Every structure is written in structure tokens, then in C-alpha cells.
Amino acid sequence: xxxxxDTFAALADQxxxxxxxxxxxxGELPAGALVQDAHISGPAVSRHLKVLRNAxxxxxxxxxxxxxxxxxxxxxxxxxxxxxxxxxxxxxxxDRLEAMLNEEDT
Amino acid sequence: xxxxxDTFAALADQxxxxxxxxxxxxGELPAGALVQDAHISGPAVSRHLKVLRNAxxxxxxxxxxxxxxxxxxxxxxxxxxxxxxxxxxxxxxxDRLEAMLNEEDT
DNA sequence: CTACTATTTAACATTATTGTTAATTAATAG
DNA sequence: CTATTAATTAACAATAATGTTAAATAGTAG
Numbered sequence: 437x438x439x440x441x442d443t444f445a446a447l448a449d450q451x452x453x454x455x456x457x458x459x460x461x462x463g464e465l466p467a468g469a470l471v472q473d474a475h476i477s478g479p480a481v482s483r484h485l486k487v488l489r490n491a492x493x494x495x496x497x498x499x500x501x502x503x504x505x506x507x508x509x510x511x512x513x514x515x516x517x518x519x520x521x522x523x524x525x526x527x528x529x530x531d532r533l534e535a536m537l538n539e540e541d542t
Numbered sequence: 543x544x545x546x547x548d549t550f551a552a553l554a555d556q557x558x559x560x561x562x563x564x565x566x567x568x569g570e571l572p573a574g575a576l577v578q579d580a581h582i583s584g585p586a587v588s589r590h591l592k593v594l595r596n597a598x599x600x601x602x603x604x605x606x607x608x609x610x611x612x613x614x615x616x617x618x619x620x621x622x623x624x625x626x627x628x629x630x631x632x633x634x635x636x637d638r639l640e641a642m643l644n645e646e647d648t
Numbered sequence: 649c650t651a652c653t654a655t656t657t658a659a660c661a662t663t664a665t666t667g668t669t670a671a672t673t674a675a676t677a678g
Numbered sequence: 679c680t681a682t683t684a685a686t687t688a689a690c691a692a693t694a695a696t697g698t699t700a701a702a703t704a705g706t707a708g
Contacts, residue, residue, distance in 0.1 A: 439556075440553075440559065441553065441554050441555060441556050441559055442554075444550045444551070444553040444554040444559075445550070445551075445554035447546075447547065447550040448547050448548075448550040448551035448554045449547060449695090449696090450545075450547050451696095453546065453547055453550075457628075460628050460631045466654080466655095467654075467655060467656090468653095468654065468655080471655095476696090476697065476698090477697070477698065477699080478654085478655070478656085479655085479656070479657080479658095479697085479698075479699080479700095480696070480697055480698080481655095482655060482656055482657085483656085483657095483695095483696080483697090484696090485655095485656095486656085487695090498704095498705095500654085500704095500705060500706075501653065501654045501655075501704065501705045501706070502653095502654065502655080502705095503654080503655065503656090507631070509631065509632035509633075510632075512625060512628060512631065512632035513632050513633075515621065515625050516622075516625040516626075516629075516632065519618060519621050519622040519625060520622075522563075522566050522618060523622075525566045525613070525615065525618065526615035526616075526618035526619050526622065527615075527619075555665090555666090557666095572684080572685090573684075573685060573686090574683095574684065574685080577685095582666090582667070582668090583667070583668065583669080584684090584685070584686085585667085585668075585669080585685085585686070585687080585688095586666070586667055586668080587685095588685065588686055588687085589665095589666080589667090589686090589687095590666090591685095591686095592686090593665090606674095606675060606676075606684085607674060607675045607676075607683065607684045607685075608675095608683095608684065608685080609684080609685065609686090649708105650707100650708085651706100651707085651708085652705100652706085652707080652708105653704100653705085653706085653707105654703100654704085654705085654706105655702105655703085655704085655705105656701105656702080656703075656704100657700105657701080657702070657703085658699105658700085658701070658702085659698100659699095659700085659701095660697105660698085660699095661696105661697090661698085662695100662696085662697085662698105663694105663695085663696080663697100664693100664694080664695070664696095665692100665693080665694070665695090666691105666692085666693080666694095667690105667691090667692085667693100668689100668690085668691085668692105669688105669689090669690095670687105670688085670689085671686105671687085671688070671689095672685100672686080672687070672688085673684100673685085673686075673687085674683100674684085674685085674686100675682100675683085675684085676681100676682085676683085676684105677680100677681080677682075677683100678679105678680090678681085678682100
């Protein structure tokens with residue numbers, strides 16, 4: 437199991453957070469596509485991906501010479517669970533959350 | 543506004559995460575009380591508190607010679623909001639979340 | 649096999665982070 | 679004023695993180 441601090445550490449960097457958000461929005465992406473957006477070198481991106489992978493935040497799949505990366509939902513769920521575990525602390529009342537739920541879905 | 547990456551960075555350390563969790567559970571605590579639990583020196587704890595403060599995760603209040611620290615709910619809410627913003631990605635169905643809500647509250 | 653493309657690993661420099669002990673600041677007690 | 683308690687800042691060492699360029703690895707094409 438990945439420790440929560442490792443998950444947080446993986447997201448404690450603008451470049452990595454942006455990569456993760458992009459993957460969540462666009463789905464699986466090859467390393468090369470992620471290099472385009474990041475204003476850093478390929479090797480740097482490659483290592484950021486390694487960090488994300490070691491933290492269990494993304495998974496890798498090979499397709500020919502490409503490496504396709506995608507976010508692992510479990511990792512995000514772990515964060516969500518943690519905030520939920522402490523919901524009583526930061527949430528004044530249930531109203532806000534319920535409103536959010538009712539708003540977006542259906 | 544604190545950047546989300548700063549919030550994650552603040553929680554990317556076992557010592558700090560433990561301190562935050564303890565403050566959420568027990569409420570406002572003097573720096574000294576946090577030193578007890580952490581197996582590191584006072585100055586080290588002091589700097590961890592500074593990191594948490596700079597990240598907007600905790601707030602400080604003076605009472606005599608003591609410094610009372612407490613977690614800022616907004617910070618936790620920011621994380622929760624982020625996971626919620628990407629809920630559609632990590633959440634298979636609404637079932638799980640709704641179950642959680644109905645379970646703990648009334 | 650050679651060349652080309654995609655990506656990672658290696659080697660290295662720079663800057664951040666974290667811990668320690670010693671010194672400083674600040675409030676209160678006598 | 680001096681001593682005591684609470685906590686922080688200073689100075690320093692050790693380790694980790696991040697970026698760069700050059701080299702290596704691995705498919706695919708001809």
C-alpha cells in the first residue's frame with residue numbers, strides 16, 4: 437500500500453499535478469504528449485512520471501515504442517477518503533456537500 | 543491564495559500529517575504538546591509548524607508564552623474540492639459516496 | 649543490419665528539506 | 679532585576695529533489 441504522504445508528495449509539484457489533471461481530463465496519454473505541455477525536457481518529464489508511478493498515482497502501459505500513462509483512480513480515492521474521514525472537522529454542515537452532489541449529477 | 547501544490551507539499555511528510563490529524567482530532571494545541579508526540583526536537587517541530595502555517599494549513603494564536611495551533615478548515619476543504627472536481631474520474635458510481643454519507647450522518 | 653522515433657537511464661550541478669545543537673526572544677514568577 | 683518556561687531563529691551538516699545534456703534501450707521501417 438502506498439502511504440498517503442507519498443500520494444501527497446507526488447502531487448506537491450506543479451508539473452506533476454498538471455500532468456495528472458491532464459490525464460484525468462483526456463485519459464491515457466503517451467509520455468511524449470506530456471512533454472509537449474510541460475516546459476521542461478523529456479528526461480525531466482520521464483522522471484516525474486516515475487515519481488507518480490512509484491507513488492501509485494499512475495500506471496503505465498506499453499504500446500510499441502510508446503509508453504501510455506493513465507491515472508489510477510484508487511489513488512484519488514485514497515485522498516478523497518482521507519478528507520471524508522475528517523469531514524466532520526472541515527465541514528460546517530452537511531448542506532454544502534449534499535448541494536454539490538445534487539448539483540452535478542442526476 | 544495558497545496553491546494546491548503547497549497544501550499537498552505540507553501534508554507530504556509523516557510528521558506534519560500526524561500533527562495535522564492530531565489537531566483535527568483534539569482541536570487547538572500548543573506547540574509543546576506537539577513536540578511530545580513527535581520523536582524529533584522542538585526546533586524541528588517548530589519549523590514543521592512554520593511550513594504548515596506558510597501553506598495555510600494551520601493558524602497560530604498566542605496565549606501568554608504559548609503558541610496555540612489549529613487546523614484551518616479551508617485548507618482541508620480545498621483538497622476536498624479538488625477531489626470532488628475530479629469525482630467523475632475516480633468514482634465508478636455515486637453509490638459509494640452516497641452510502642458513506644448516509645452511513646455516518648443521520 | 650542501419651536508421652529513426654520514443655522514452656528512459658546516467659552523470660552531474662543546484663537548490664530544498666530536514667534534523668541537530670546553541671543562542672535568542674518573550675512572558676511570567678519571585 | 680533574575681530565573682524559569684515556551685517557543686523560535688541561527689548556523690550547520692546530511693539527504694533528497696529537480697533540471698540539464700549525453701548515452702543507452704527498444705520498437706519499427708526499409
